[in-house]
Amino acid sequence: MRRLSLSSRLALLFAACTAVVSLFAGVLFSRASETHFIELDQQLLDGKLIGLRRALHDIQSSDSEIKLADELSRQADLSLRITGSDGKRWYDSSASLPDKLPQQPGLSTLNDDGTDYRVLNAPLFVDKPDSPQLTLLLDITHHQHFLQRMQHLIWLTVGLSALATALLGAWAARSGLRPLRRISAVASGVSAQSLNARLPEENMPPELAEMAHHFNAMLERLDDSFQRLSAFSADIAHELRTPLSNLLTHTQVTLTRPRALEDYREALHSNLEELQWMAQLVNDMLYLAKADHGLLMPQCKPLELADEVDFLLEFFAPLAEDAQIGLSREGSGLIKGDRNMLRRAFSNLLDNALRFTPPDGLIRVVIIDSADSSILRFENTGDRIPDTLLPRLFDRFYRADPARRKGDSEHAGLGLAITRSIVHAHGGEISCSSSQQSTSFIIQFNKRA
Structure with a gap:
């Protein structure tokens, strides 16, 4: 079974909401109109009841029938039945009145052969228990026809409103979802050969x-x-x-x-x-x-940075002496990290500095320790690295001078990439800055990480 599109779902939802609201409003209006007609009929019948009681106050008088006829003639759709306390019929103002009428006191509604009546039962004399009963019948057929036409109009309005809202909702949804179709078009065009497409934000x-x-x-x-x-x-x-x-x-x-x-x-x-x-x-x-893939899991143990740096400086001392390069270390600090991994990272930086430091140059390792972080700066004298090359120094296999590979893996352009991975695995950051006289690699370990 085919699924409905999002536009169709929104259109149907709009139509359903409009239909429910219209139907609810129509039912409320119909009930309010019906209640209003009942109140009007109640007021009319109560007024006629007072006039009829006045006309029939002395039921034995000769002019009571004349007064009764005069009172009934003022309302063409009003009829009257008078019954005795024993239930016998005394008087009908019209021969077409139904034989059986509601007996309960108060206002009620009756339908007889397609004619609708509002019926009011009340005693002629309120203070007499054996008083004759007055039954007033008001023909409300035209009211009921009006209410029926109004209900038909309500249903027609609900249907047309739902249809119009569905059409307008479909148009609005399609227009509103145009950015999604644009995203879909861009996504469908993405491939390994075309990754440069972008959405206009x-x-x-x-x-x-x-x-x-x-x-x-x-x-x-x-x-x-x-x-x-x-x-x-x-x-x-x-x-x-x-x-x-x-x-x-x-x-x-x-x-x-x-x-x-x-x-x-x-x-x-x-x-x-x-x-x-x-x-x-x-x-x-x-x-x-x-x-x-985040598979480097350092064994975090307390390490004295001065001891680790001194160990590596001692290891590289013979090479530095042959190249006539001075080595020094300043400061100290304590961090938690993996000794083997950090020694590998530091040795990559020292080896890189030895290869690019000219004779009679100097390599300094400065350690700055604080409550929040420990910073190591590996600084060597030498030519300035252009600013355009600094962001690429940590890329794999990248070498500022590709002709300077000396035949071992440490010079294949992976040393700085490995160093950055080790530093990141310890929650640190590494960066490089270069001036006319020196180049510095700066490592910062955050102690609160």
């Missing part, structure tokens, strides 16, 4: 503006993620192509003719270096994949 109604904003933000994230994934795949292929080509070429050359055992040993050793580099590259990529 300024033309959206307030109820859909926020959804359009989030929809555009989602497309922006998808586009950015897809571009990064495409670049990542291309970079992986590029990084693995060179060592694989080296392995194939070196192996083919080695196998072209018989060689001495030492030559084979040297060839295998060279291949082993390439394989170790590839294995490390794959491990780094797997590490980043875990970070992307």
